[in-house]
Amino acid sequence: MFKNLFKRNKEEKTSSSNHYIQPLEGKLLSIADVPDPVFSQKMMGDGIAVDPSNGVLVAPADGQIMNVFPTKHALSMTDNNGREILIHVGLDTVALKGEGFTTFVKDGDKVKQGQKLMEIDFDEIKSKVPSIITPMVFTNLGENEKVVVEGNEIKIG
Template identity: 50%
Template sequence: MLKKWFGKKEINRTLTLKAPLTGKLVALEEVPDPVFSEKMMGDGIAIEPSENVVVSPVDGEIIQVFPTKHAVGIKADNGLEILIHVGLETVSMNGEGFESHVQEGSKVKTGDPLLTVNFELVKEKAKSTVTPIILTNADQIETLNKIENNAVQKGVTGVIEVTVI
């Protein structure tokens, strides 16, 4: 009885990542960059965005906001680590066209705004607007199921169901 009150909080090991962007779902293997398509950083999905706001796909904590604001790392409440890399070769934009709404250590809920991105500028200055969402701590993943969708809505549509060890 006391353990129930004072013991370690039970963590749900399984969660469903929601789409961090509104747009069209793209298989990671189809991303025109081998670092992502060959899953060198981990498995995941990608989205071709149709809106400019990137939201949190999970409840968790921001563990990294790149200085160029083109990527954000999140640690979900169950320990899953997620990298949202906005566009391809966007690091060279040095933050131009990106506005961050979070900082390292920020607590976020699913659907909370992370970034606002000028995708018209990304189209001009970078290789692509396609945005990979990568699960970076593969050694902690027990099961990973990608949910079949074509069009996805940020903060609403489930894209990956993951169980961690």
């Protein structure tokens, strides 16, 4: 279903909190490919993007939901290693005021990797926004850390 994509360090012991999965099924993209400079120029942090093929958004890691935006177009979470993750569904989707989004979590909820967080009706919203490409950004990476896309695998190094 979803691929394990991220590793903090190749030598680190594997556990679900050290590996991340795509938040949506679809084509994995570099953050530089997001058609918005806030994301593509990494102003909010490094990460990845997905050109989604379905509308089920899942938790990329075990952790806690920090904020489900009132307009439901984005959410932030902290994984069990303290990494802060922002998932922003599409571009300019804030203007939809929640239309096309159904959330299944709320602020403070503990979540497990792969748990359904949200459903998005991309057929309904894609004609109303510039893009449905969905960035997933790590907002608190260390000074020398970056996200590297190698084929279908993403590593933090």
